[in-house]
Amino acid sequence: MSRKEVQPLHIYRFLPRTNCKLCGCPTCYSFAFDLISRDRTLNDCPPLQEPEQADALKTLKGFLGEGERIPGTDHVIDRTRCTGCGDCVLACGRALTTVTIGGRLSKRETVPEVLQVINGSLHVINAPSCKRSDKSLDLCGVCADRCPFEALDLVKAEPRDDDD
Ligand code: SF4
Ligand code: SF4
Ligand code: SF4
Known part of the structure; x- marks a missing residue:
């Protein structure tokens, strides 16, 4: 599993x-x-x-x-597994500029990048840009899906849905 x-x-x-x-x-x-x-x-x-x-x-x-949740984000990064390959960063760059509205893909205005590889390891540098921080957008999971090494997970958004 x-x-x-x-x-x-x-x-x-x-x-x-x-x-x-x-x-x-x-x-x-x-x-x-x-x-x-x-x-x-x-x-x-x-x-x-x-x-x-x-x-x-x-x-x-x-x-x-071994992952640790990055405070204020849904991102859980396992630094024992992250190679700094940057695949998630590239995938996020594409995900950030598109959004699905009514089943159709639309262009979104350019927003600052969320993820960056620093010193060989992934970091969340701009959490508010992440689509998961905007509940009106799709619950994006592209970056974690793209990681070949299971170094990145996404968990439930804060505040938790059951707190609404
Ligand atoms: S209630 Fe909490 S501390 Fe007690 S056994 Fe269950 S998980 Fe562990
Ligand atoms: S969840 Fe989507 S928008 Fe947020 S960092 Fe990952 S790919 Fe980028
Ligand atoms: S989290 Fe995964 S995809 Fe992203 S840089 Fe680390 S190993 Fe590469």
Whole structure:
């Protein structure tokens, strides 16, 4: 299973499932959602750090990868995997200048680039330009789809939809 296919239920199956609330979530299942959105990390679950949970923790790390969410964006970048190839930057450049309205592709005015490779690793340099920051636009995912190394993921936009 690729990381993009991992759902909260997959995560939940490997959590301690005691609903102890030590992580700050009301249930282990809600913690699974927060792990997917990277609002919390595996370190936030104390029982998961116990020796008897080592196998489960290893599996969960495999599901979630080493990526870190860039604050204020949907982007999760795994710098242990990013080669700085720039494929996502090129793909984003094309995505930024087009938008689908009523099923038809239309040109959009030029906007500043969102992504840039700096010192061999991807960075988000202009988050407000990202189409995902504008809810009136398509929920773009072109950059992550383009990454050949599973180094880039996109998670739910902030503020979360269920906060509306
Ligand atoms: S701390 Fe871990 S075991 Fe306790 S509720 Fe949170 S996820 Fe479940
Ligand atoms: S989600 Fe779309 S607009 Fe945003 S950085 Fe990725 S490709 Fe660019
Ligand atoms: S995130 Fe992926 S596509 Fe983008 S520069 Fe890194 S390796 Fe290349």
